[in-house]
Amino acid sequence: MAKEYVDINTLKYLLYQVHALDDLFGFERYEGHDRPSMDMFLDAIKDFADRDLFPFFKEMDDDPAGFDNGEVRVHEQVAVMMKKGGEMGVICGPLDYDQGGLQIPFMVHTAATYILDAANNHLPGYATLTLGAAELIVHFANQNLKDTYVPNMLLGAWGGTMCLTEPQAGSSLSDITTKATLTDEGYYKISGQKIFISGGDYQYVENIVHLVLARIDGAPEGTKGISLFVVPKNRVETDGSLVGNDVKTLSDFEKMGQRGFATTHLGFGDSDDCQGWLVGEANQGLKYMFLMMNDARIGVGRGAAAIAMAAYQASLQYAKERAQGRKISETGKKDPGEDQCLIIEHPDVRRMLFLQKAIAEGSLSLILLAAKYHDLQRSVSDHSEKEKYQLLLEIITPMVKTYPAEAGALAVSNGLQVLGGYGFCSDFILQQYYRDIRIFSIYEGTTGIQSQDLLGRKVLMNNGKALQLLIEEIGTTIAVASDYKDLQEWAATLKGKLTMIHEVLVYLKTFANKENYERYLSDANLFMEFLSYVVIGWNWLEMAYVAKQALDNKDAAYSEAFYESKIHTMKFYFKYELTKTNALAETLMHKEVLTQKMEKEFLV
Template structure:
């Protein structure tokens, strides 16, 4: 029997009932699809995951990716993932029919990839990075580049990566030094090194197509001088693949996600590495950020999936493990009673409910972002396209950060449910705990995401993005106020909107004065504050849908299922949403304590 690693009914409930997949399918772009066929697609992904992903999850951790004799060695299931991923449409899924895609709604493709992530988070990255690289070539490449690379990438025959980080630049992309020297034959000679390249090398793809940020000789300093190049591991010459002077220097040894190769690559050590300019010169960072925005949703999705899988594992343990006895009204335990299941203890239930609310809330948040992506792409109304584009921009930093940070807390609580066993390798929780830690670092750390949220997204379009987001929240509040049992919680969330406006009113003058270092000094607190507001909204929306379904006597799910969603909302409001008060107090506090004033406090 396969251990439970996902709550598929909840995934489908959020997809169909909460986020209204049927309404997305009314858009012209997706009219060829229907709910039944998409449901079968998700079921097939689950069956594939049961068979080819989850059974190898622990094995990939125990026999991690390695670097030996100049080659990267990975588990053979990487080959299965690439081959079957291509065959099942898991790489090409959201792309246009004209280029070999299935034109799936991104929300459905996100749900499918989430299933893969819950089963084995070490494997789907090989697919999603290939898709991301292919998308950039499709959007910005010329016909020759598309014809050369896209068919083989979408089939899973060739892999793909993005190469940003360098040994001496880290997250400061303006400082990259990889060079691109133009050649008279139309290509560029690439020379430099890139580190932390996920899926950067492995033997189960005939070729790996790297998208490399580099600086053309003579380009201006800073981010404005960065261009993007297609740099394959093996280049095509006279119909044959030949070595392109891309060398794997090492594979990083990691505490988690050990089955996902993370390489250090060298380009042009023999001065024979060729790259082809993608799009226009000096626009590379702008192009790469299109891939990175989707990748940030993917990071949130992966973290949400690990949180769900860890919750399922700790829930299963709590339902089987007996220990201790329940307290009676006298405040004493009866030593003659048999031990009870630990799920009967209030503190264990608190930890499980915390996991549940973070796992399911994160999943709903991820699907919301994917829906905004679909609506932005497929709406014919220009005003609506702009609206959903702004909403997507606004929530993307939260979508990446909340599941990663709160998810780590949730998994930690899951490990605690197991007590001492949680710390032992006999049980799977310790692996989830190690695996999830990287997600708050992937694609820009929490600090970077927080500065993006407060420094760019809150200020963009003169605050229009935040205004639209608060209006979306107000719509849910207005609906919930009509439901007697939800009205008190709707009022609480309404008060949090007022608190948000108070916080931003305090911060905006600091930004207008040009004191950006002070303005952004507590950006991470603002990220946490706004994340709690958004998740409060997510949970109120789930509860409102559940309440409506019960009123309509919708028997697709049990009454207990619907009531569990409302109960989870109440838990989130009591234990998590209240944290906004303390965060607001810190954000508006008169003391500024983290700026460097020249005094050494360390």
């Protein structure tokens, strides 16, 4: 088993030096916090992760969530996750004081859950989905629903879920058919089935509060007729006692990875006795859900970024311990009389390690940046500043969700490869990370859906203002980095990519302008990849110039080698990854249209 799963130095470097968490403490919302208190919180989280999450990681895969006799049984550490996590603020952390929260910056909560994800990605979801469900109630439901459900959820005594997907409605949420029928008593009767419900049932909480998308009788077709309901597993009687609410667990999906995190199939109202309470106004359900969805998507990116980090740590440790082969001498030969060298000395192994480092740390930087935009948009008072951060958050969110998942899977695969045959064996942990991370390209909107959102909505929104703001931010980093002589050529390379973005979009928009939207969006997936490379390149240039600044200032917060490793990895990313934009731009501007459906079917 690997000894470490997260690089706390890099996490804190990104949090404090690169993304300047301290800026936030100046806002009224966060004035109750400071760096020492946040450090103490993160250190406590790391201790918790060391003790209660990481040691159970393999065990939860070997002994996965299972379904037996109508009940889902999960590993006993789920109880610890909910209870201790609840006590420590993993659930209530980002909520306002008057909502029962700790009002800590989302950046810090994100860093905390990142540590937990890296330690054992099968566990934190139980708590973070409970937070997501509680937030929906806090923001949109009436006081009675808040009083009834939220306090127990924040403590981790009750769980929470989000119920969107149905067997016939996954990517296409407009096709939801779960029914809600108003009764004279004011509640609704709910009937229907939901699938892929993470943390949908388990034995360690007294109740589970489902936030369910359903259609009120007579509601309009499509997304305009979807409402949001609180549907508890057990409803709360007037005397406070709990009685079954006709929510049945029909099965638990057996999966390739994240096997300790239950994924359930739920049936509502089989006995016509499932009661649900409307959240907010009728037919506004999808809007409410999507207002919280940005956070959920950052959460998915965070989980994938954390797995990539943990896999990097495990393969790095192996590479520093495993001797195999010899260095190539100047004659091109190897001397079998010499001792074998450590594999970390082989250039190709180093390439695989730097690739992991570039992806894992680049992803983490992007995640924390998104969290900072989230904090800023709710903290700044100036209207146009608020709009700026909202738009920046909107445009990067699809990439925040997608890049860590897609590139992270590649990083983990390289980590597995570092171990050779052992990487494929169950006694080594890389294969588990390899299986676990694969779901993140599917969770909360697949890569395809995120790509349509990026190119089809976010790039076009407010007449392209969100993209314009993003490019300005990148431009600022390029300008600052250009002040450092050693970084000038790298900054210039990134500047060239901004021109490339412009060229690609001018080309693609000719189709949108001709109302050929299907063509405009047909390579959205490649555009996602293309823009993500640039955005991660921007993050690396930022990490590099902050490191350069620290070296120049002889800032002793970290070692020289630490700062230099950031500059080195930036160069690695630019040489090995950012170059891929060239190929993608060529493909995106290629005149042949090959993926739209044609008269003859060529997929045989």
